[in-house]
Amino acid sequence: MIARIWQGRTPASLGDEYFEYLKKTGVEGCKSTEGNRGVYVLRRIEDGVAEFQMMTLWDSFDAIKKFSGPDVKKPVYFPDDEKYLLELEPQVAHFEVLRTPKAQNSGIDRGFPRLIRYMKGIKF
Numbered sequence: 001m002i003a004r005i006w007q008g009r010t011p012a013s014l015g016d017e018y019f020e021y022l023k024k025t026g027v028e029g030c031k032s033t034e035g036n037r038g039v040y041v042l043r044r045i046e047d048g049v050a051e052f053q054m055m056t057l058w059d060s061f062d063a064i065k066k067f068s069g070p071d072v073k074k075p076v077y078f079p080d081d082e083k084y085l086l087e088l089e090p091q092v093a094h095f096e097v098l099r100t101p102k103a104q105n106s107g108i109d110r111g112f113p114r115l116i117r118y119m120k121g122i123k124f
Contacts, residue, residue, distance in 0.1 A: 001037060001097040002058045004068075006075050007051065009086045015043065015050030018084040022052065025078040030056045035063020049086070057097065064094075 006026075010018045022041065030039050037057040044051050058064045064072045073091045081088065 002061060002064060003095045003097050004056045004058060004064055004072075004092055005095070006054045006092045007089060008054075008081075008084075009052070010050045010084045011086070012045045012048050012050045014084050015045060018050065018052070019043065021078075021080060021084065022054070025081075026054060026076065029076070029078075030067055033063070033067040035059040035066060061094075 019041070027039050027041065030036050035058055037059065039057075040055045042053045042055070056067075061072055068074060068076055072094065075089055075092050077088060
């Protein structure tokens with residue numbers, strides 16, 4: 001499994017509006033792509049800036065290409081992203097998702113999404 005991590009920053013005053021836009025564009029785009037295993041959006045507001053990190057989980061790089069196109073390092077931006085984002089990040093990061101057998105059986109995998117939704121009130 002591959003984790004794809006993108007980050008973006010908006011003015012804090014646009015944070016809620018951008019999150020709604022992100023759900024309709026990037027989140028829905030990923031979720032509807034074959035080979036996607038999950039989407040997590042994290043946000044923190046600090047010093048007047050809302051910082052977002054979106055982690056998506058994929059079966060393989062071939063699955064990511066169905067969403068990103070042939071250059072998997074290139075972020076996917078949508079028409080109104082420039083309206084919200086303070087800058088357009090030039091690359092995303094990819095990581096192998098490693099699990100130990102103990103962690104897989106401990107309930108961590110089931111509890112993490114609940115924890116994120118609880119902490120930010122995010123509903124997917």
